[in-house]
């Protein structure tokens with residue numbers, strides 16, 4: 001397995017693939033890998049001649065320095081996991097100044113308004129950071145296909161806009177959410193949960209399922225109320241937001257509209273750890 005820290009050496013490794021018109025699949029990650037990340041890598045391996053996985057904790061997408069500092073770093077274990085799947089994987093793990101060329105700051109993006117909803121509202125500058133780092137990574141890796149988890153559904157929609165804005169010929173593929181046995185969506189941040197918090201965190205998935213079950217019978221207002229009540233009952237959780245949004249625009253509607261696909265989105269805190277999840281409702 002090849003591990004690259006520099007753009008030049010990564011490009012040199014990818015050159016023969018490009019010359020021979022082989023397809024390059026790309027999975028961008030911030031490391032602390034788990035089965036959710038690995039599902040993306042496995043799909044990329046199935047569909048491409050070579051696969052690049054980047055491991056880079058992007059400073060510009062964090063709105064909070066403490067959150068950035070405590071983000072889990074498990075590079076050695078990440079490499080072992082990737083190696084166990086395929087020795088052919090190419091890993092790109094640059095330091096920030098290598099990727100950003102000394103100017104570690106974000107570009108401003110307008111992603112057709114999607115950037116203003118949910119995560120965009122609650123994490124200032126987050127999607128500018130995501131757009132900036134992916135634009136840089138895409139230009140180094142030059143993938144044919146890039147893989148993103150529906151776990152970060154809003155990010156997936158943002159990336160689809162990003163490749164249009166930046167005019168990049170990359171096919172963006174969304175992959176299903178991988179969950180723990182208790183339903184909690186796998187996340188690098190779960191590493192910070194105590195055993196008790198981990199068990200309690202099943203509430204997120206259980207609540208999303210309740211919303212899905214009652215979607216056809218209740219109004220949006222009542223569904224919101226249902227979620228607020230579920231979270232109020234728990235001593236562990238603080239609900240940051242719950243929204244039912246149009247799956248394409250990520251905007252909310254007053255009432256259900258025909259022929260629109262809706263999705264429920266939750267962001268909440270448990271023991272100071274911020275978790276997000278979402279589920280298709282119809």
Ligand code: AMP
Nearest residue numbers: 029030031036148149151152177178186
């Ligand atoms: P991250 O390292 O958190 O930036 O995630 C890298 C990629 O893995 C993103 O496209 C995420 O959406 C995806 N991902 C993270 N957790 C999961 C999960 N539980 N299921 C599926 N994809 C995931």
